[in-house]
Each structure stands twice: as structure tokens, then as C-alpha cells.
Amino acid sequence: MDEHVIDIAERDEIPSLQTPVQFLPGVGPARAPLLERLELKTAEDVLLNVPRDVLDLSRVTRVRDLQPDTLQSVKGKVVDRDARLTNTGKMMTAVLLDCGDGYVRGMWFNQPWMIKKFEDQQTVLFSGKPKWKTGRWEFGNPEFQYLDTDDSDAPSEVLPRYHLTEGLRMLEIRRISRATTERFAELIVEHLPDELLTRHKLPRRRDAIRQLHVPKTMAEFQAAKRRLIFEDLLEFQVGLALRRRAWKRGPPAPPLPVNAKIDARARRLFAFQFTAGQNQAVAEICRDIASDQAMHRLLQADVGAGKTAIAIYAMLVAVANGHQALIMTPTELLATQHWNTIDSLLSESRVERRLLTGSLTDLQRRQTLAEMKSGAAQLIVGTQALIQKNVHFAKLGLVVIDEQHKFGVAQRAHFGGGGLAPHVLVMTATPIPRSLCLTQFGDLDITSITDLPPGRQKIVTNRVFSEPTRQRAWEFIRQQLAAGRQAYIVCPRIGASDDADEASVVEWLRNLAPGAASSSADMPLAAEEAFAKLSIGELKGFRAGLIHGRMPRDERTATMERFRDGDLQALISTTVIEVGVDVSNATLMAIFHAERFGLSQLHQLRGRVGRGKFQGYCFLFSDADDPDALRRLHAVETSTNGFQIAEADFELRGPGDVLGTRQHGELPLRFANILRDQELLVEARRAAGDAIDSGAIDTAEYAPLKLQVLDRFATLMDLPQTG
Numbered sequence: 001m002d003e004h005v006i007d008i009a010e011r012d013e014i015p016s017l018q019t020p021v022q023f024l025p026g027v028g029p030a031r032a033p034l035l036e037r038l039e040l041k042t043a044e045d046v047l048l049n050v051p052r053d054v055l056d057l058s059r060v061t062r063v064r065d066l067q068p069d070t071l072q073s074v075k076g077k078v079v080d081r082d083a084r085l086t087n088t089g090k091m092m093t094a095v096l097l098d099c100g101d102g103y104v105r106g107m108w109f110n111q112p113w114m115i116k117k118f119e120d121q122q123t124v125l126f127s128g129k130p131k132w133k134t135g136r137w138e139f140g141n142p143e144f145q146y147l148d149t150d151d152s153d154a155p156s157e158v159l160p161r162y163h164l165t166e167g168l169r170m171l172e173i174r175r176i177s178r179a180t181t182e183r184f185a186e187l188i189v190e191h192l193p194d195e196l197l198t199r200h201k202l203p204r205r206r207d208a209i210r211q212l213h214v215p216k217t218m219a220e221f222q223a224a225k226r227r228l229i230f231e232d233l234l235e236f237q238v239g240l241a242l243r244r245r246a247w248k249r250g251p252p253a254p255p256l257p258v259n260a261k262i263d264a265r266a267r268r269l270f271a272f273q274f275t276a277g278q279n280q281a282v283a284e285i286c287r288d289i290a291s292d293q294a295m296h297r298l299l300q301a302d303v304g305a306g307k308t309a310i311a312i313y314a315m316l317v318a319v320a321n322g323h324q325a326l327i328m329t330p331t332e333l334l335a336t337q338h339w340n341t342i343d344s345l346l347s348e349s350r351v352e353r354r355l356l357t358g359s360l361t362d363l364q365r366r367q368t369l370a371e372m373k374s375g376a377a378q379l380i381v382g383t384q385a386l387i388q389k390n391v392h393f394a395k396l397g398l399v400v401i402d403e404q405h406k407f408g409v410a411q412r413a414h415f416g417g418g419g420l421a422p423h424v425l426v427m428t429a430t431p432i433p434r435s436l437c438l439t440q441f442g443d444l445d446i447t448s449i450t451d452l453p454p455g456r457q458k459i460v461t462n463r464v465f466s467e468p469t470r471q472r473a474w475e476f477i478r479q480q481l482a483a484g485r486q487a488y489i490v491c492p493r494i495g496a497s498d499d500a501d502e503a504s505v506v507e508w509l510r511n512l513a514p515g516a517a518s519s520s521a522d523m524p525l526a527a528e529e530a531f532a533k534l535s536i537g538e539l540k541g542f543r544a545g546l547i548h549g550r551m552p553r554d555e556r557t558a559t560m561e562r563f564r565d566g567d568l569q570a571l572i573s574t575t576v577i578e579v580g581v582d583v584s585n586a587t588l589m590a591i592f593h594a595e596r597f598g599l600s601q602l603h604q605l606r607g608r609v610g611r612g613k614f615q616g617y618c619f620l621f622s623d624a625d626d627p628d629a630l631r632r633l634h635a636v637e638t639s640t641n642g643f644q645i646a647e648a649d650f651e652l653r654g655p656g657d658v659l660g661t662r663q664h665g666e667l668p669l670r671f672a673n674i675l676r677d678q679e680l681l682v683e684a685r686r687a688a689g690d691a692i693d694s695g696a697i698d699t700a701e702y703a704p705l706k707l708q709v710l711d712r713f714a715t716l717m718d719l720p721q722t723g
Contacts, residue, residue, distance in 0.1 A: 017044035017187050025179035026172070034168040035176070046180045047188065047209050050228060050671050051160035055125065055145060056218045058157035063102030066130050066137050073127040074099050074139075075147065083115045097124060104130065104137045106144065113627045123147040158215045181213040191708045192231065193701040196687065202227045225671075226680065232671045233681050237688035238697065238705065239713035240442040244296070245692055246720050247443075251421040253294035254397050256321045258286045266316045269345050270309060277301075277449035281310045284447050285425065289317065289398065295423035298441050300431050301449035302642035303607025304456055307427050310449075311400045312342060314425060319351055319378045323397025326380040328387070330403050332357045332553060333560070333576055338402070339381045341582070346379075356382035356391075359553040401426045429607075430600045431643040433650040435674040438685055439667055443717075450643060458640045459606050459616040463594070463633050465623060473619045474538045477588050481542050481569050485614060487588035489534065489572040490605055491527040492596040494548045525593055531572045544570040547577070575601065577608055584612030588619075594633060595624035599649035602636045628652055651675060668716060 021041055022032035040046050061072045076097030083093045093108045093115050106126055108114045118124065128142035148170060162173045188206040197204065203211065203223055211224035267274070274282065281299060288295035301307040315325035329335045339355045346353060354368050354377040371377035375394030380386065399422045426444065437446055464473045477487055531546040545559045545568040556576075563571045564583050571577070571586075575597075589609045594602060602620070610616020620633055635648045667674065674681055691697040697706055713719060 015184060015187060017042065017184060019043040021046065024176060025183060026176045034165055037165045038163060043180055043184045046177055047184060049162065050212065050225060051162050053161050054221050055159040055161060057159065063099045063104060063137060068131055069129050071129055073125055074104050075125050076104065078118050078120055078122045078124060081115050081118055083112050097126060104139060106139045106142045108141055158218055158221060160213060177213045181210055185209045191704045200230060202230060229672045229677050230680050230684055232669050233684035234687055235709050235712060236669060237442060237685045238691060238709045239717050239719060241688045241692040242719050243443045243717050247296055248293055252292040253421050253423050254323055255292050256289040256318050256323065256397055258317050262317055262320045266313050272453065275306065275451050275453055277451040278306050278310055281447045281449055282313060285314050289423045294421040295425065296444050297425055297447055298444040299425060299427045299447045301429065302431055302452065303429060303604060304611060305449040305452055307429065307449060308341065311425060311427060312345065315379055315398055315400060318398035321397065323395045324375065324378055324393050325398040326382065326386060327400040327402060328382055332359065332383055334402065335381055335383050336557060337581055342381060351378050352376055353379040356380060356385050358383065358385055396422045398423045403428060430604055431646040433647050435678045435681055436650065438681055439674055457610055457615055459610045459618050461606065461618045461620065461637050463620045463622060463637055477590065480588055485588060486583065486586040487570045488577060488586060488608060489530060489570060490589065490591045491525060491530050491574060492593050493526040494528060494550055494574055527572050527574050530592060534572065539570055542569045544568065544572060546572050548574045549576050581608050582611055587614045587616045590619045590621060592621050594620035594622045595629035599632045599635055599645050599652065603642055603645045
């Protein structure tokens with residue numbers, strides 16, 4: 001069959017990068033569906049299919065030739081695995097390899113899960129700096145790769161390794177990639193100008209493709225991979241830079257200058273002095289909004305750092321200049337919280353303020369919309385109801401968007417229509433890792449508040465992982481409640497029907513004896529289950545309430561008000577209380593199945609307590625023994641710095657989960673991994689900025705790059721097709 005397929009390809013008079021994969025050398029109708037499972041549908045797809053890694057068998061050293069403390073690799077079969085405690089109390093995991101002419105051992109300390117990563121008789125490549133100990137070479141914490149039969153039998157010593165699917169062998173996809181490269185690589189078109197290739201020491205695109213699939217050395221492969229990753233990041237950064245330029249060239253914004261009188265009148269509304277970080281944020285925002293060029297700034301802050309106060313200050317500046325200001329939130333609960341804060345703060349003020357959410361009556365909504373259109377409503381708080389088609393403003397000067405990552409680009413851009421563009425301030429209460437700031441938010445100027453208000457205490461955080469610690473935690477919570485404090489109990493789900501058999505849970509509740517002792521094994525996942533269980537168990541005798549996103553708005557609001565007023569001592573909830581909820585007397589939080597939450601989310605939840613004069617406590621209930629989960633929980637236990645936690649969260653979970661955008665798609669990158677490729681990201685961003693600032697992007701030399709960027713990102717980033 002392969003010979004027949006090759007003959008078909010050779011008879012094709014005009015080779016094309018869009019040649020269907022079925023007609024590539026070595027594929028045919030039987031293998032084509034297997035490649036399509038890997039999203040390889042054309043010759044170009046195969047050429048741009050970056051190997052997941054590469055084996056360098058050219059540097060494999062025989063055991064008898066090993067040298068101490070020198071980076072080397074050995075190849076062998078696993079013949080023994082062991083995990084035990086040392087005399088110093090450390091857990092030592094060891095894997096013994098038979099390399100043919102001798103044995104070597106790989107060693108890991110306090111990583112017991114490593115033993116599960118190996119199987120007996122598995123062929124493995126260890127890389128590291130060996131030491132001679134007790135009659136044997138040992139590799140401390142070596143890098144390792146698994147080898148299969150195709151790797152051992154391959155003719156080359158530098159072997160690309162591709163992602164596979166069932167029915168497709170590594171040897172087959174290597175042959176297909178090599179043959180496709182030999183036939184089609186010459187059709188690859190260069191997008192980058194020569195001066196950029198020279199400045200960044202990049203191979204030409206065509207050469208990079210050849211070096212990627214048919215590398216002669218590891219250096220060739222790494223240079224090829226670096227070229228494609230840099231190109232990927234550069235195109236994305238140029239797209240962001242073009243969008244920034246389009247905003248700057250767009251409609252003018254109303255200048256909103258700040259004088260001493262406006263500043264004094266705004267500051268005296270707050271019962272506290274701004275921190276140094278808040279003052280710096282105010283200075284950066286005021287500088288932006290005083291211009292007739294629309295501000296597009298991201299304000300990020302740690303939990304409790306006072307970003308809401310900064311937003312209110314900026315909104316009051318807009319109102320003082322005769323313009324309207326609004327703040328838009330992703331949830332009605334957060335909108336209501338902002339409304340309560342603003343309404344209380346401005347209770348003695350003449351500023352006309354309005355709340356626009358989906359829970360208004362038709363009459364209230366029509367009246368509010370009319371006041372927004374006429375300009376009578378000066379400061380507006382709302383949800384996405386603010387961006388519906390029938391919503392109009394008289395003189396909108398400033399838009400504040402809270403929890404930016406829950407909104408798309410189109411929602412942010414919605415406010416940019418009309419004759420004047422408002423200034424835009426987007427906020428996030430979860431600090432964002434630097435590499436994500438340069439990508440997901442790369443079109444925004446960044447303001448970070450890293451200090452906390454004076455007197456704010458660190459939250460005492462403890463993991464609850466056994467029955468004795470569980471009992472002590474509940475005893476402490478009950479004592480605190482009896483002393484007048486309040487508690488949040490957070491669950492990862494709303495109810496049994498989320499992903500469990502509801503009937504079985506109902507039966508479990510029916511059989512639960514009042515006051516029955518609970519164990520960690522039956523710790524509820526769902527808020528509804530927890531409310532039913534705790535009311536007759538650990539919280540019996542205390543006033544508890546339930547709140548989650550599926551409750552009717554009126555009921556949810558009423559429950560929250562009862563908790564805020566102190567009528568409820570404990571609030572069992574989902575993560576609806578994650579942002580914006582501010583009850584100064586709430587000092588306790590228990591998070592069930594804490595391993596199911598991301599690091600930043602745990603930190604954000606924890607920030608709901610200890611916001612008053614009393615010490616805050618957070619208990620992380622979890623039975624998890626997964627290494628990643630344990631690392632997350634340990635990080636939250638040992639750190640209260642939201643920026644450090646965000647970086648750790650990003651390293652453990654990646655961008656999609658950190659931003660809460662997993663369901664909406666990842667960053668639109670083809671080859672790059674922004675965690676792995678942070679240095680290249682910075683380099684590409686600098687190159688993109690230079691191309692835009694110098695005007696080079698509009699020259700003929702840069703035209704192929706600009707066209708490629710528009711082809712990839714024009715729709716996604718709402719880029720103008722000209723100029």
C-alpha cells in the first residue's frame with residue numbers, strides 16, 4: 001500500500017501544502033483517519049507538527065565510561081524499584097537500571113510518587129550528573145525519558161518523538177514526517193524579515209522545518225523549535241500591539257483631570273488613608289484619564305489590598321468632571337456588594353447612583369435606563385445588563401470592569417462605540433502571573449498593588465486531613481461562633497445532581513442519624529448536602545444559612561443580608577462568595593475538598609475572612625494524597641502573598657485553569673508554552689513593540705508578517721484590516 005501511495009504523490013504535478021494527508025507518502029486511506037485524530041489534515045499540518053520532545057541517543061554513555069559531576073545520559077532497563085525512610089526521616093525512592101555493562105541508580109528524596117512512574121523491564125534514559133557511591137553510580141533526581149521499541153531500532157541517533165494515537169506507531173509517524181519534509185518543505189514561505197532573523201539568530205522557516213523533523217544534532221532541533229516558538233509568540237504580540245495602536249488612533253476620550261479640590265473631596269469619603277500602593281495606583285490612573293487618549297489599564301491587587309477604593313476614586317473623578325461612570329461585574333452578587341459599598345460611602349453625597357441588574361422590575365429597569373440615557377444617573381453599578389443593545393449613556397467617561405478574565409474582548413470593546421471612547425479600567429482580585437500579563441492582558445497597561453492596609457492580619461491557615469484534626473477544627477469553630485464570630489463553609493458543588501446520583505444522596509440523608517459522628521470519608525462535596533448534614537451535626541444549635549448560584553435572586557440576597565446583619569452565624573455556600581463579599585465579623589472559613597480548588601481560588605476564598613479587627617482562620621478540609629494537590633495545599637498553608645501564590649498556581653495548573661477560561665479555550669498559541677517559554681515571550685514582546693513603535697510593521701519588508709498576524713488574529717482581537 002505504501003508504494004502505491006508514494007506513486008500517487010509523485011504523480012501530483014503541483015505539490016501543495018494543502019495536499020490532504022491521505023495522499024502524503026506513507027499514509028493512504030487507512031492511516032489518514034489516525035493522523036486526523038491528531039488534527040493533522042494536510043501536508044502543512046504535518047510540517048508544523050512540533051515533536052513533543054526528542055531523544056538524543058548520540059550522547060548515551062556506557063557505565064564504564066561515566067565521569068563524576070558531568071552531565072551525561074545512560075540507557076537501561078528497570079530491574080528494581082524501592083521506596084523507604086532513611087535514618088534522617090526522609091523518604092528515599094530509588095530505581096535501578098541495568099545498562100548492559102553495569103548498573104546505575106536514580107535517586108529521589110521526599111517524592112514517593114516517583115516509584116509509580118516506572119515499570120519493571122521498562123527501557124529508560126537517565127540524564128544528569130552522576131556520583132560514585134557505595135560501589136555504584138548514582139544519579140540524583142535525574143531527568144528521564146521512556147524508550148520504546150521504535151526508539152531502540154531507529155537508524156538515527158537524534159529522534160523526534162511525536163504525540164500518538166491508538167493504532168499509530170512512533171516509527172510510522174517519524175517516517176511520514178520525514179518523507180513529507182523531503183517533499184514539501186521547499187514550499188514553506190518565510191514570514192519574518194531578514195533583519196529580524198539576523199538580530200534574533202533564527203534559522204529561516206524552511207530550514208527550521210527540516211531541522212525539526214530530520215535533525216542531525218540536538219542543537220539543530222533546539223534551534224528549529226526556538227524559531228517556531230518565537231514566531232508564534234511574535235505574531236501574537238504583534239497582534240496585541242496592533243490592537244493597542246488601533247485604540248490610540250481611535251475616537252478621543254474625554255479628558256478627566258484631577259485638581260486638589262477633586263482629590264480632597266474624593267479622599268475624605270474614605271475612613272482610612274490610602275496605602276503607598278494605592279497612592280501609586282491613583283497617580284497612574286489619574287495620569288491616564290487626564291489625557292484625551294482612552295485609558296486601557298489593568299489594576300491587579302492582592303486580596304484586601306483596596307482595589308475597589310481605587311475604582312470608586314476614579315469613578316468620582318469622572319463624575320466631578322461632568323461625565324458618567326459605571327462598574328460592571330460578572331455576577332449579581334458582586335454587583336450588589338459593590339452597590340452596598342458605594343451607596344453607603346456616598347450616603348451624604350449628591351452623586352446620583354443607580355443599580356442595574358436582571359432582578360429589577362420592568363418599571364424600575366425602564367426608569368433606570370431613561371436616567372442613564374439622559375445623564376441623570378451619574379454612577380451606575382451593574383452586571384452584563386449594562387451592555388445590552390437598549391442601554392445608552394449621555395456622557396460616559398469611565399468604565400470599570402471587575403474580574404476582567406470572566407469577560408471577553410468583545411464585551412470590553414462594547415463601550416468603545418460612538419463619538420467619544422470612555423476610559424477603561426479593568427480589575428482582577430487574583431494577581432496574575434507575569435507571563436500571563438504579557439499575553440492574555442498584553443494590550444493593557446498594568447498597575448499592581450502589592451501592599452496591604454495597615455493592621456490587616458495574616459489569615460491562620462491549616463490543612464485538616466485526619467479525624468482528630470477534623471474534630472479539633474470543628475470544636476474551635478464552634479467556640480468562635482459561640483463567642484460571636486461568623487463562619488463560611490465552602491463546598492465545590494451546589495447539589496448532588498451536579499455529577500452524582502441524587503437518589504443515593506437522598507437515601508444517605510434519610511439514613512443519617514441526628515448527631516451522628518461524621519468521618520472524612522463522608523465529607524459533603526455539595527453545599528446542599530453540607531447544609532442538611534451540618535445543621536443536625538457539627539453546627540447543631542447555631543443559625544446556619546445556605547447560598548449558591550441557582551437560588552432565586554431575592555432569596556440569595558436576603559440570605560446574604562441576614563449573614564451580613566449577624567442574624568446567621570454560619571453561611572454554607574459554593575464559590576459565589578469568592579469575590580466582593582465583605583463581612584467584617586466573619587473570621588472563620590472551612591473549605592471542604594480543598595484539593596478541588598486552584599491555589600489562587602483558595603487564596604481568594606480565604607480573603608473573605610479576617611477583614612475586621614478579629615484574627616481570621618481558614619481550614620482546608622482534604623483527604624487528598626495526590627502530589628500536585630498536596631503541593632497546592634502546602635503553598636496556601638505557608639504563604640499569604642497572592643502574587644507568589646499566583647505564580648505557583650500557574651506552574652501547577654497552566655493558564656486556562658488559572659484564568660478560569662478552560663471552557664472558553666486556551667491562549668491562541670500554536671507552539672509556545674508561556675510557562676516554559678517565558679524568556680522567549682519577553683524577547684518576542686520587545687521585538688513586536690519595536691516593530692510597531694518604529695513604524696517598521698507598515699513597511700514592505702514586514703508585510704508578510706503583518707498579513708500573517710491579521711490572518712490569525714483579526715477577528716479574535718478585533719483588529720482593523722488596514723492602517
